[in-house]
Amino acid sequence: MKRIITIQDISCIGKCSLTVALPIISAMGVETAIVPTAVLSTHTQFKGFTFTDLTEDMAPIKDHWKKEGFKFDAIYTGYLGSERQIKLVSDYFDTFKGENTVIVMDPAMADNGKLYAGFDEYFARKMGELCAKADIILPNISEACLMLGEKYPGEEADEETVKKLLLKLDGLGAKISVITGTTFADGTFGFTGYDHADGTFFKYGTPKVPLKSHGTGDVFASAFTGALMNSFNVYDSLKIAADYTCACIKNSYEDPEKVNYAVNFELEIPYLLKLINKK
Ligand code: PXL
Numbered sequence: 001m002k003r004i005i006t007i008q009d010i011s012c013i014g015k016c017s018l019t020v021a022l023p024i025i026s027a028m029g030v031e032t033a034i035v036p037t038a039v040l041s042t043h044t045q046f047k048g049f050t051f052t053d054l055t056e057d058m059a060p061i062k063d064h065w066k067k068e069g070f071k072f073d074a075i076y077t078g079y080l081g082s083e084r085q086i087k088l089v090s091d092y093f094d095t096f097k098g099e100n101t102v103i104v105m106d107p108a109m110a111d112n113g114k115l116y117a118g119f120d121e122y123f124a125r126k127m128g129e130l131c132a133k134a135d136i137i138l139p140n141i142s143e144a145c146l147m148l149g150e151k152y153p154g155e156e157a158d159e160e161t162v163k164k165l166l167l168k169l170d171g172l173g174a175k176i177s178v179i180t181g182t183t184f185a186d187g188t189f190g191f192t193g194y195d196h197a198d199g200t201f202f203k204y205g206t207p208k209v210p211l212k213s214h215g216t217g218d219v220f221a222s223a224f225t226g227a228l229m230n231s232f233n234v235y236d237s238l239k240i241a242a243d244y245t246c247a248c249i250k251n252s253y254e255d256p257e258k259v260n261y262a263v264n265f266e267l268e269i270p271y272l273l274k275l276i277n278k279k
Contacts, residue, residue: 011049024272159182190205190242209249
């Protein structure tokens with residue numbers, strides 16, 4: 001069985017970060033070791049959330065795993081709570097990056113052009129620096145702009161603008177840069193990427209469902225990492241993640257009892273397993 005590490009927070013209610021990554025990647029048949037960076041009562045879109053920082057545990061967990069000799073096929077990072085945690089995550093990369101270990105970074109920190117509560121532009125720049133160590137980065141348009149110090153062009157930026165951003169993202173040093181949540185001229189919605197090795201752009205769109213929800217970036221990045229660990233190539237893994245995320249949004253959209261803080265990712269896990277040819 002493949003084994004990965006995912007490093008992000010636990011939002012006790014919110015269906016994002018670890019409470020999405022752990023069930024999705026485990027269901028895909030991949031051992032999922034977790035490094036919780038913080039415990040929050042809810043994700044930061046609610047008012048009055050509690051926040052218990054777990055930075056002090058991060059190095060001891062890494063040191064223990066190193067002593068035990070654990071090896072990992074991927075390291076997938078999401079929401080990080082502070083600049084210090086960015087440095088600690090960099091140490092995880094240095095410690096556990098083996099010859100075939102894939103590093104996936106989702107720099108979860110912003111949406112609609114605005115940073116989440118508690119972050120500033122300096123933090124965003126530091127996250128950008130960490131991208132140099134990643135194989136694949138998965139920012140949305142807001143996160144891409146903030147890491148680059150670029151003006152936010154809006155969620156529906158045209159394809160040329162997105163391509164220009166991708167070329168700048170490529171300069172951060174990851175092997176493959178992907179912007180999620182891009183809108184295409186035909187009205188579909190998906191991802192646009194750039195592969196440094198061969199200098200090519202790629203894209204994929206699914207029907208746009210008129211529901212904007214939190215946590216969809218985490219659903220996407222988790223399904224992507226799980227598909228990669230099931231031996232799909234990067235483009236096919238991104239497509240699987242996009243199809244699954246679209247199904248989760250649609251499921252919520254059609255559910256009269258939906259919650260307003262996340263999508264029904266649980267109900268579409270059987271579909272995800274079909275996409276990767278698992279029962
Ligand atoms: O889904 C991204 C995310 C992860 N973790 C926390 C968040 C958010 C988005 O709001 O607040 C704590």
